[in-house]
Amino acid sequence: MKKRLFLLLLFLCGTLTSFSQTNISGTIKNKKGEPIFRASVILSRVADSTIVAYNFSDEKGFYEIATNSEDTALLISVYGFNVKKQVMEIENRSQTLDFTVVEEAVVLKEVSVKADKIWGENDTINYAVSAFRDTTDVVIADVLKKMPGIEVKDDGKVEYKGKPISKFYIENMDMLQGRYNLATTNIPAGDVATVQVMENHQPVKALKDTDFSDATALNIKLKEGAKGTFSMVADLGAGYDEQFLYDGKLAGMYFGKGHQYLTTLNGNNCGYNLVSNENITVRPFASIVKPSSPGIGESRCAFNNSMGLTFSMMHKLKNEAELSFNIIGAGDENKKSSYSHTVYYLPEADTIALSESMKSTEKSYNAEANIGYTVNKDLDYLGIKFILAGNKNINSSDIINETIINQDEDYHAVSAKGDIRWVRKSRKKEGKGIEIESHNSYGVLPYSMSTAPGSFPETLNVGNDYASSEQSIGFSSFESRNVLRFLSLFVYKRIKLFPAATVNVEQQQLTSDLNGISNDNTHIEFDGNLFGNDIKWLKVQPGIALTFDYDKRRIKARLSIPLQLRYISYTDIIHSTSYEPLKLLSQPYFNFKYKMNNRLDVSISSGLNNSTPTLSSLYSGYIMQNYRTLSCYDSRLSDRWANTSMFKLSYNNIMKYLLGELSVSYNIYRNEVMYSQSFENNLMVIHSVEQPSQGDYLSFSAYAGKGFSWKRLNINARGSYGFGRTPQLVQDKLATYNNQGWNVNLTASISLTDYIFFSNKCSWSMMKASLEGSGTSQAPINSLIENANISVVLPWNIEIGASVEFYHTSNEDNTHNFALLDCNVAYTYKKIKFTLNCTNLLDTKDFIYSYYSGIYSYYSAYSIRPRAVMLKAHFKVF
């Protein structure tokens, strides 16, 4: 009995121990028989490879591993540094297992996570492009849109915290001199490593400590692989709406250490106007009545043919000098049509209704060349810029009512601009130096317009109809602004004094002549005294200015007190009037900035500004502005004073991707005279009335931009509210309107998943006006513009996207809604991205806009581009 019991116990113990632990041991050696030190040995479950035990081999390659697992079989794996992994299924029992392993280098899947999406120091914020980019982004503008604080306009121009940037650098070189949208819309997103935003940017090194700047600049830092290689990107598209459509772009670029080149060739007939007249300094005095673009994108409504060519280059020369050169040429032909109906409600229940159905053809061509030379050293700066720009415009517009009125205009403008800025700082006395700035421009603009049949027969041709009216205007203008400034000439403690001398000169000449052609094709001379001008204008304004700067670590303040002597000479040769007033004036300016901490800045500024009317509102002979307006000014030279004050609180929390700004601005102005329009048999005369008036406007605005790590959500919101008083002359009596306006803008983008991206742009505004004292107020005008985009990345390199644009205006019970729907499919084959775009899917024909303001009601219908399909290919040529 005892023996049996003992046997049972022995048996039980045996089973218990066999269940309790499995011990596996052995050695790990390589093929040469050398022991492998520190190899990992893992025991895991067969079912789900859960690790049940692990250990490492010792110097002799010996390992020991134990488990209490009750599974019948286990997986044993052996691996290590430079050891190829071996896996074996084994029985769960104590045993000896030796391994002979193969040594090989294990290549890891590389990972690079920028520790931060945004990082920065002082006034520079860096955005890592990889953290914001997704697969649908093609050019850098697409990625910029998603960075907190940055907004990109439709034309490729960039705003930071709601304010346009002052400079755009590529690898710290300013090649494009303002036309940087060429870069934002052409540089591939994949070539950019970092985007830097530089706040309080002072481009002149020599002025860094002495001159405080409020401007913001952007710098694009390229990836190493994108530097020093020539590349060309092509975008070619063809499509159909009611005609053949094309849209093509070739962009070649090279960004090397000392040289940069960018050249583009564009052409399309899909509504994108490539002509831009940024550097033309003279504007015409008259303009034919033609469809004016409605509040939707130009490309939605222009029936055009446009071509453009640009070439830009920049060279770093010896001695830290940079030479830049740009040539731009473009041409655009455009057809537009619209219908509008305006009713003016006059006193005593009278109304004037004006219906205009119009069709226009506009042709414009421009050419520009600019050359810049800059030497930017710590103590010296020299910047020379010369621009020559010209444009040619041939427009015609037909007004189709009961009769057809034909208007033609033809003009060309030529401008030459030369800017020099020179700074030299003392080598011996720190902070001291001298600065000279000179900005000069000259422009001429010969203009001619004809309307047929002849306009204003009662006034111009004793009531007889005639074939056509011919208006010609000649205008030339020269402007020069010059400053000589001594940098911190006197220093008292932390206050520095910068005295300056300034001279501004403005010289203009206006000649105009109105004639007619009779029905039998003879020339009709209109009264040159009434309908002609020959005016010379000269304004010379020498002055001195004292600027005080206070700089103490966190506080920067500036007070500028100028004193100017204004001399104007106005000579009207035809009407034999002339005057030469002389006046002493001062336009002081004050600015204060306090950096509370690394995140919070407060700034306050205030300035007084004086202005006088220019020739465009001083001519006294009638000028035909268009077929229905003949105007002249019966006014004198007067002064307008304005004061603008601003308070701004700005917040930057880079770690939390949060940017914000709060500002209050107040603007008050005072005019010596007011203008009143009066109609005398269709002639409009603008009189000046000796009626001092005052208006003001107070506005509050808030901006916030926040980027979240969560689904790459990025939100930019801006809101503003303002109210103020605007004086107006109604029936020659002074009336004051109280205006109020609200505006909210919201842009947001989010990656819903790794494959679904959504972005939204929304803008809402409301305007309200009421007549002071009358108690009546006009119905507010509400308008909402909403633009939503969604894109989905599917497998097989396919992306699909859709966007909707919705416009809403409402005014009393007058509501207009308007929607545009677009969609696209993109497919990437090797390195070519094909996109099939379908625009205006709903085939909406007209954009309708109307409102009622109490004084007049307005209705307009504007023809927009029909439904179109276009296939585009985007690829890197080399």
Add this chain to the structure above:
Amino acid sequence: MKNKITFLIIVTMLTIFSANAQHLDLSDFKTIDTSRYVITYKLSMVTDTMNSDNKNDETYILEIGRNMSKFYSYDLFRHDSICTVLINAGSGTGPHFKTITLGTDIYKYSETMTIIQRIMRSYGYPIFEYTENSLLMKWSITNESKTIHGYQCRKAITSFRGREWTAWYTVEIPVAEGPWKFSGLPGLILEASDAKQHYSFSCTGIENKQRPIQYINYYYDKSTYGKVTEELQKFYNDVYEYDRKIFPDVQHMKRITTPSGKKETVPRDPKEKKSLPYNPIELE
């Protein structure tokens, strides 16, 4: 005589507080191994427990070689290299190190590890070196898993010197390595954080990169874990007292406004204390 002493005090002051920054001379090194993998970690730490929302980030590099690994602060490395270049170029001074740092570099070998611990205060402060066993942690492995940067990771927990740590390691990277003093799991640790979230390491980069692993030669103060902990405690408890220990002649000054409204620099009361918030990664 008195003037001479004042002069000496001023000179000492300058040397300590404005002129020289403490740094390692990176030009004096020996190559001890070649890296196979270079891993980057972001360390996020709370130094002031009263203000635990305020986290300081520091970038760390782990170079893994065949026989050893080196874990070092990239922020300190950058500081050291700037100082090395400036001072070797003849400049008497280098920039001050302004950011908060853990101050720990580790050379980990198979049996032992050498820890370099700094107190970033000024030139003349000691840089400690001590040795510990390289397998300090007893890990418990769990079944939990998650993916980090595309690598399948498993969770392991340990209790180490007063903190409960959670680590995520991947067997897909076959090295028993990790950030800081962590090692001994059957795969590379990609993430590690303590239960209070005062210290957390997360991997931000993985590269297959071969480069020499350098041991920086320096006249380190040879010490032990216990002694270094004691020194750190003393320093954070009273910085002025510690300064006096290193530089017996040091005179701490402060700016005051006299009753007449003038600003003056006067010596501080020698009894005045300056303690800094201290939340060490190792509590015991």
